[in-house]
Amino acid sequence: MRKSYLERLKEGTLLADGAMGTRLQSKGLSAGECPDRWNLTNSEKVKEVHREYVLAGAESLITNTFGGTRTKLTQCGYPEKQWEINFRGAEIAREIAGDDIYVVGSIGPMGKFLAPFGDMAEADAARDFKEQAKALDAGGADVLQIETMTDLNEIVIAVRAVKESTNLPVIASMTFDKGQKGYRTVMGIDVPTAVAALIKENADVLGSNCGNGIDELIEIMVEMRRYTDFPLLAKPNAGIPVIQKGEVVYTQGPDYFAARVQKLVQAGATVIGGCCGTTPDHIRAMALELNK
Amino acid sequence: MVAFQKIADSIILGNAKLARDLTEQALQDGLSPQEILENGLIAGMNVVGVRFRKNEIYVPEVLISARAMKAALENLSPMLTQTKVKPKGKVILGTVKGDLHDIGKNLVGMMLEGAGFEIVDLGIDVSPEKFASAVEQENANILGMSALLTTTMIGMKTVIDTLAVGNLRDKVQVIVGGAPVTQHYCEEIGADGYAPDSASAVDLVKALLDSK
Numbered sequence: 145m146r147k148s149y150l151e152r153l154k155e156g157t158l159l160a161d162g163a164m165g166t167r168l169q170s171k172g173l174s175a176g177e178c179p180d181r182w183n184l185t186n187s188e189k190v191k192e193v194h195r196e197y198v199l200a201g202a203e204s205l206i207t208n209t210f211g212g213t214r215t216k217l218t219q220c221g222y223p224e225k226q227w228e229i230n231f232r233g234a235e236i237a238r239e240i241a242g243d244d245i246y247v248v249g250s251i252g253p254m255g256k257f258l259a260p261f262g263d264m265a266e267a268d269a270a271r272d273f274k275e276q277a278k279a280l281d282a283g284g285a286d287v288l289q290i291e292t293m294t295d296l297n298e299i300v301i302a303v304r305a306v307k308e309s310t311n312l313p314v315i316a317s318m319t320f321d322k323g324q325k326g327y328r329t330v331m332g333i334d335v336p337t338a339v340a341a342l343i344k345e346n347a348d349v350l351g352s353n354c355g356n357g358i359d360e361l362i363e364i365m366v367e368m369r370r371y372t373d374f375p376l377l378a379k380p381n382a383g384i385p386v387i388q389k390g391e392v393v394y395t396q397g398p399d400y401f402a403a404r405v406q407k408l409v410q411a412g413a414t415v416i417g418g419c420c421g422t423t424p425d426h427i428r429a430m431a432l433e434l435n436k
Numbered sequence: 437m438v439a440f441q442k443i444a445d446s447i448i449l450g451n452a453k454l455a456r457d458l459t460e461q462a463l464q465d466g467l468s469p470q471e472i473l474e475n476g477l478i479a480g481m482n483v484v485g486v487r488f489r490k491n492e493i494y495v496p497e498v499l500i501s502a503r504a505m506k507a508a509l510e511n512l513s514p515m516l517t518q519t520k521v522k523p524k525g526k527v528i529l530g531t532v533k534g535d536l537h538d539i540g541k542n543l544v545g546m547m548l549e550g551a552g553f554e555i556v557d558l559g560i561d562v563s564p565e566k567f568a569s570a571v572e573q574e575n576a577n578i579l580g581m582s583a584l585l586t587t588t589m590i591g592m593k594t595v596i597d598t599l600a601v602g603n604l605r606d607k608v609q610v611i612v613g614g615a616p617v618t619q620h621y622c623e624e625i626g627a628d629g630y631a632p633d634s635a636s637a638v639d640l641v642k643a644l645l646d647s648k
């Protein structure tokens with residue numbers, strides 16, 4: 145039987161899983177199709193992805209609910225399925241995780257800009273995130289991971305919403321790009337600003353996911369460590385995809401990740417795994433390296 | 437006399453009210469809508485584009501500038517169409533299936549509209565079938581597709597193939613754009629033109645129509 149997620153993190157590095165969305169694509173999800181709805185219409189495939197990660201050595205599974213806010217689901221045409229999609233997403237992951245593996249409820253961006261840049265009101269955003277958090281909690285998640293965020297306002301609203309509507313620990317993870325001014329999100333937020341704001345909101349784990357591959361994420365971890373001793377999550381994507389012979393190919397393979405995973409841990413990451421383009425093979429390769 | 441630089445600056449700063457007022461004043465001063473657009477608004481937006489690409493500014497600033505541009509265009513658009521008896525041509529625009537990015541596409545649309553073209557904007561996440569039926573129904577000169585994701589940009593080829601299957605490929609010239617798209621990719625999929633930014637999209641559309 146597993147101990148609480150945060151207790152577990154005190155004992156050292158936790159190997160999480162890799163991508164969900166790009167795995168579903170390799171199992172037949174087409175571009176533009178709502179991935180989250182597969183929790184209802186194609187749950188066997190979602191379970192297959194989870195099972196593959198367990199076999200590869202993952203100690204936690206992330207739910208297929210990245211686009212599960214009402215606002216985001218409205219963009220795909222299924223707002224009325226909000227509760228079911230999230231609840232089932234957590235249930236499916238729990239079914240495969242059993243008692244020993246952690247279920248991490250994924251909460252992604254709403255895909256709309258908050259006022260004043262866009263027309264999304266803060267109150268609506270808070271309602272969205274609360275709804276999603278409650279459904280993931282009810283479905284059996286151990287911890288919620290707010291991820292791939294670039295707007296500090298949006299992630300702060302999400303962290304608060306989760307804290308107000310559940311007792312689950314929260315991972316708050318943003319996506320940074322490297323530019324002239326160092327690492328910033330596309331909305332212009334730098335690492336120290338993000339870290340300070342998220343600590344103030346009582347996030348339990350801070351982190352960074354997606355982005356531009358593992359090398360940049362190592363640098364981001366080094367920078368985050370400068371500002372906090374909180375547990376940190378690092379889930380890099382497998383590099384920026386390129387098109388080869390009409391196919392989308394991610395450039396950083398399992399060996400590439402394995403060769404750098406120790407560096408990622410030394411840089412300060414507590415929870416490691418992968419984002420877009422990573423596969424069970426990436427996780428297996430990292431597991432082998434970590435167990436050396 | 438309002439200086440064009442001032443108008444450009446209002447766009448760069450993203451001051452919608454100032455942009456609107458200055459455009460209004462420039463019109464009253466007798467400047468042509470065309471000049472105001474090109475030397476004021478577009479000049480300003482070009483600076484915004486360059487700064488964004490150099491990481492000097494970020495998405496919020498781009499959004500605010502785009503909004504200022506839109507506000508100023510609302511003043512200008514009726515004048516621009518008045519000076520011409522009919523629009524210079526019709527352009528169908530959309531972001532390809534699976535892709536929700538529309539900031540760039542909207543800028544391209546605004547610029548083309550400003551330059552006197554009629555725009556049919558199909559929005560985001562547009563399926564090949566929807567593109568094809570718009571080509572069938574709208575009698576447009578140009579079909580413009582935008583994509584910001586490497587994973588969705590390959591859908592541009594599907595659209596071109598769908599047009600071919602429906603015998604619609606010859607009805608329009610196809611142009612493509614968006615950050616991951618390149619001239620090379622454009623040629624590979626058999627599109628008629630690629631533009632790296634919205635100002636060159638206007639030049640491209642003009643050139644394609646002239647060559648017809």
Ligand code: B1M
Nearest residue numbers: 330535536537538539540580581582586613614615633634
């Ligand atoms: C028809 O003819 C033409 C001609 C010219 C044309 C044209 C058509 N279309 C464009 N042009 C040209 O003219 C325009 C004006 O000069 C230019 O348009 P651009 O669009 O290039 O430029 C705009 C003026 C400004 N640029 C932009 O608006 C894009 C900016 C960045 C920051 C960006 C944004 C804003 C967003 N995003 Co997205 N986003 C990024 C971008 C990173 C970056 N720094 O560029 C990028 C594109 N995103 C990315 C990703 C991965 C994603 N995004 C996503 C979501 C979003 C937001 C919703 C948050 C938001 C979009 C909001 C909106 N309404 O558009 C997700 C996908 C959603 C989806 N299914 O589409 C998500 C998958 C993230 C996630 N994991 O959730 C990356 C793509 C990587 C890749 N190559 O595949 C990305 C490069 C960021 C990164 N570094 O990882 C030219 O390209």
